[in-house]
Amino acid sequence: MTSDYQGPxxxxxxxxxxxxxxxxxxxxxxxxxxxxxxxxxxxxxxVDLHAITVWQDPAQLKAQTREIAAAYLAAxxxxxxxxxxxxxxxxxxxxxxxYFNCVARVGWLNRMTQFKDKAGKNSENxxxxxxxxxxxxxxDILLYKATQVPVGEDQKQHLELSRDIAQKFxxxxxxxxxxxxxxxxIKGPGARVMSLRDGLAKMSKSDPSDNSRINLTDxxxxxxxxxxxxxxxxxxxxAPGDDLSERPEVDNLIGxxxxxxxxxREAVIARFEGQGFGAFKPALADLAVEKxxxxxxxxxxxxxxxxxxxxxxxxxxxxxxxxxxxxxxDIRKTIGFLGA
Ligand code: TYM
Numbered sequence: 001m002t003s004d005y006q007g008p009x010x011x012x013x014x015x016x017x018x019x020x021x022x023x024x025x026x027x028x029x030x031x032x033x034x035x036x037x038x039x040x041x042x043x044x045x046x047v048d049l050h051a052i053t054v055w056q057d058p059a060q061l062k063a064q065t066r067e068i069a070a071a072y073l074a075a076x077x078x079x080x081x082x083x084x085x086x087x088x089x090x091x092x093x094x095x096x097x098x099y100f101n102c103v104a105r106v107g108w109l110n111r112m113t114q115f116k117d118k119a120g121k122n123s124e125n126x127x128x129x130x131x132x133x134x135x136x137x138x139x140d141i142l143l144y145k146a147t148q149v150p151v152g153e154d155q156k157q158h159l160e161l162s163r164d165i166a167q168k169f170x171x172x173x174x175x176x177x178x179x180x181x182x183x184x185x186i187k188g189p190g191a192r193v194m195s196l197r198d199g200l201a202k203m204s205k206s207d208p209s210d211n212s213r214i215n216l217t218d219x220x221x222x223x224x225x226x227x228x229x230x231x232x233x234x235x236x237x238x239a240p241g242d243d244l245s246e247r248p249e250v251d252n253l254i255g256x257x258x259x260x261x262x263x264x265r266e267a268v269i270a271r272f273e274g275q276g277f278g279a280f281k282p283a284l285a286d287l288a289v290e291k292x293x294x295x296x297x298x299x300x301x302x303x304x305x306x307x308x309x310x311x312x313x314x315x316x317x318x319x320x321x322x323x324x325x326x327x328x329x330d331i332r333k334t335i336g337f338l339g340a
Pocket of ligand 1: 012013014015016017024025026028029047050136137140141149150151153154155158190191192193194202203204
């Protein structure tokens with residue numbers, strides 16, 4: 001938190017409706033969403049405007065937006081407490097993104113590694129929206145003057161950009177502390193879940209191999225099979241204090257176990273010390289099934305009633321708008337628009 005910002009603490013985060021959620025999304029984001037909701041005012045957005053920075057089939061986009069809502073609910077987000085809504089339902093996100101386009105510098109965006117990773121050698125053919133993605137993300141957060149942002153580690157750079165934009169707006173318009181400098185909440189063993197096939201690549205929706213990730217929609221059988229196939233090495237489970245820097249796959253599986261069981265990594269290492277992967281992998285698979293199966297079952301139950309999901313999202317959008325509208329009025333006045 002910025003030391004001089006006087007506003008209330010508020011939590012904001014978002015997930016893109018671009019396909020089935022995986023264990024990384026669950027441990028890096030959703031579990032944190034649930035943990036924070038009783039202590040803070042929380043907004044959990046389904047960022048459909050971010051999703052369309054790459055082509056989305058319109059019918060699929062709708063279905064996937066409901067799927068993310070169902071995942072939030074199934075993971076334990078309480079819609080009577082936290083605010084859940086689709087980004088496009090609160091138009092102010094787009095308006096503020098434009099103002100921030102005029103605050104952010106091209107050089108700042110040129111440094112964004114996620115754009116470079118996604119675009120690869122093909123950046124000339126990417127949408128302008130994909131390039132501008134982090135500016136819209138800053139608008140999401142600052143539209144509500146959010147002070148804390150629970151995310152996985154891959155979002156660290158985007159959060160730094162949000163802070164830079166907030167700071168520059170405050171300086172440019174001589175309104176110190178108008179926007180807070182939002183803090184990323186990243187810590188914890190689930191902040192960086194890696195691929196099951198490559199301990200140096202992050203678990204990702206876009207990995208062509210489905211065996212690289214555990215999807216929230218996977219059945220118990222599939223989860224067991226995927227952990228069985230997970231890459232390890234010729235060694236056995238490490239002892240406390242062992243250096244795992246050369247054993248990224250093993251390190252990742254221990255991290256997943258710790259995040260799911262909510263134990264310190266050291267406790268997991270001590271329990272499995274010296275055992276073979278033939279013992280550890282089934283234990284990990286059982287734990288994952290125990291924790292994820294209820295979420296999957298609940299998700300399907302919510303998805304069976306799309307009207308109820310839509311009602312929840314409508315109500316969330318109304319509550320989000322009620323926070324955003326007065327802040328947006330102040331922003332327009334600060335910029336100096338006639339009639340604001
Ligand atoms: P998205 O949909 O790509 O990811 C959603 C959340 O899941 C986290 N995550 C992971 N955490 C741990 N290990 C992984 N392998 C892993 N993969 C994904 C992401 O860090 C994220 O927290 N840009 C955001 C969406 C967004 C947003 C925002 C987030 C838009 N506006 C404002 C916070 C605040 C994203 O990448 O979503």
